[in-house]
Amino acid sequence: MIKIDKSTCTGCGACANICPRNAIEMIQVDKGFYYPEITEDKCVGCGLCDNVCHADADVSLHDSDDAFLFVNNSIETRKNSSSGGAFSVLANAFIEKGGYVVGAEFGMDFSIQHNIYNDKENVKRFQTSKYVQSNTSDVYKKTYDLLKNGERVLFSGTPCQVSGLITYLSRKNCSTENLLTVDFICHGVGSPAFWKDCLKYYSRNGKKQIVDVNFRGKPRAGKLQNLYIKYANGKRFFAPSTNLEIFYYHFLKNYILRESCYKCKYSALGRVSDITLADCFKFGEDTKHLNDGVGTSFLIMNTTKSMNYIEEFQQAGKIQKITKADYIQPNMQEATPKPSLYEEFWKSYENGFDSALRVSGYSNSKNSLKRKIAAIVYMLRLDSVVKKIKAAK
Numbered sequence: 001m002i003k004i005d006k007s008t009c010t011g012c013g014a015c016a017n018i019c020p021r022n023a024i025e026m027i028q029v030d031k032g033f034y035y036p037e038i039t040e041d042k043c044v045g046c047g048l049c050d051n052v053c054h055a056d057a058d059v060s061l062h063d064s065d066d067a068f069l070f071v072n073n074s075i076e077t078r079k080n081s082s083s084g085g086a087f088s089v090l091a092n093a094f095i096e097k098g099g100y101v102v103g104a105e106f107g108m109d110f111s112i113q114h115n116i117y118n119d120k121e122n123v124k125r126f127q128t129s130k131y132v133q134s135n136t137s138d139v140y141k142k143t144y145d146l147l148k149n150g151e152r153v154l155f156s157g158t159p160c161q162v163s164g165l166i167t168y169l170s171r172k173n174c175s176t177e178n179l180l181t182v183d184f185i186c187h188g189v190g191s192p193a194f195w196k197d198c199l200k201y202y203s204r205n206g207k208k209q210i211v212d213v214n215f216r217g218k219p220r221a222g223k224l225q226n227l228y229i230k231y232a233n234g235k236r237f238f239a240p241s242t243n244l245e246i247f248y249y250h251f252l253k254n255y256i257l258r259e260s261c262y263k264c265k266y267s268a269l270g271r272v273s274d275i276t277l278a279d280c281f282k283f284g285e286d287t288k289h290l291n292d293g294v295g296t297s298f299l300i301m302n303t304t305k306s307m308n309y310i311e312e313f314q315q316a317g318k319i320q321k322i323t324k325a326d327y328i329q330p331n332m333q334e335a336t337p338k339p340s341l342y343e344e345f346w347k348s349y350e351n352g353f354d355s356a357l358r359v360s361g362y363s364n365s366k367n368s369l370k371r372k373i374a375a376i377v378y379m380l381r382l383d384s385v386v387k388k389i390k391a392a393k
């Protein structure tokens with residue numbers, strides 16, 4: 001029976017999916033993150049859970065130089081995607097050939113969960129990043145069943161979820177010929193408990209009903225990562241600044257990530273998936289024509305299999321080969337560092353959300369003033385002027 005190390009368990013759920021006795025349940029404990037809980041009475045000591053766990057095992061990673069920038073021809077698709085709409089190209093390619101797509105979607109209460117669809121309309125639900133840990137529930141089992149029946153599957157998720165799937169399928173001796181895996185350069189996943197409190201905050205404790213949420217609202221060109229909320233009365237909110245918005249402030253200052261993210265072995269140049277997707281925020285002289293302020297994807301084709309999809313990208317938009325070394329991001333080199341006040345932050349969280357916001361500095365007067373200024377700058381559409389002044393400094 002597996003011994004769970006809370007500092008390295010990524011919550012992938014492979015152990016729960018493989019247990020023949022249904023003795024393992026993924027439950028939300030620490031900070032709302034998913035961890036396996038074992039009912040010992042049901043366990044027969046087969047050891048499969050231990051054997052499937054990728055957390056402390058050696059995993060094989062692919063280090064490829066086949067890196068590209070991509071911009072989808074459809075502006076609509078890019079507006080509804082995080083970056084350049086690369087995921088959509090792959091998803092559509094699978095659906096058009098009768099295949100299935102696995103990804104992360106919002107549930108009715110805006111919690112995040114993995115699901116499987118085989119139609120274009122539903123697959124749109126996977127578009128855009130949700131920066132909170134998703135519940136994989138039984139998607140590994142379902143992926144296995146589909147592959148076993150000869151179906152084609154595109155699986156997308158965090159690198160640790162992809163690793164969980166690959167290990168799961170290898171332990172089940174399942175052929176992966178019809179499987180394509182997609183991960184992304186991963187900063188870490190945010191706490192589901194903290195996200196729930198953010199939703200409560202935005203709904204004014206349930207007084208204003210939220211009907212839509214997007215972490216990658218794109219209110220205008222050049223603004224690529226603004227939390228967007230739509231209310232039942234039709235009112236819409238775009239956070240004026242990414243860094244100062246309550247969820248992103250804590251996500252980007254690293255207060256709300258899972259323990260395993262601070263030690264992540266997938267924060268590396270070598271990748272576990274066939275294709276790695278990422279955002280491209282910086283451009284050189286030879287690539288600046290690919291930046292129109294609506295989003296550009298950075299892709300790494302990690303395996304020979306992935307190169308079969310280059311044609312799909314060529315047909316759907318502009319794709320250009322780049323030198324990977326020029327586009328290295330922090331999470332391709334090392335895991336996100338844990339902030340020094342992390343423990344204090346979560347200790348004070350026990351006394352309530354507001355108390356923790358004081359520790360992180362979110363609610364101090366300097367940040368409150370910064371938020372007021374950001375709101376005025378946004379309203380007067382002065383964002384690009386401020387950006388230019390900052391860049392010139």
Ligand SMILES: Cc1cc2nc3c(=O)[nH]c(=O)nc-3n(C[C@H](O)[C@H](O)[C@H](O)COP(=O)(O)OP(=O)(O)OC[C@H]3O[C@@H](n4cnc5c(N)ncnc54)[C@H](O)[C@@H]3O)c2cc1C
Nearest residue numbers: 081082083085086087103104127128130156184187278279
């Ligand atoms: C938690 C997280 C951290 C990230 N960190 C970085 C980073 O540090 N640097 C960087 O360049 N890019 C990062 N990304 C990836 C980036 O935000 C875009 O998802 C990526 O560029 C793909 O964009 P797209 O336009 O091609 O596709 P999109 O249409 O935006 O597709 C989104 C894809 O992400 C998957 N997904 C969404 N939310 C989750 C989730 N919670 N868990 C698992 N899978 C999910 C969907 O299934 C889908 O495959 C991160 C994404 C997430 C979810």
Ligand code: SF4
Nearest residue numbers: 019043044046047049
């Ligand atoms: S040892 Fe076997 S039966 Fe027991 S929890 Fe692990 S997988 Fe399930």
Ligand code: SF4
Nearest residue numbers: 009010012013015053
């Ligand atoms: S298989 Fe996944 S969920 Fe289970 S213990 Fe290992 S990392 Fe955690």
Ligand code: SF4
Nearest residue numbers: 159160186188261264
């Ligand atoms: S940072 Fe690592 S452990 Fe955390 S979600 Fe991403 S891949 Fe998983």
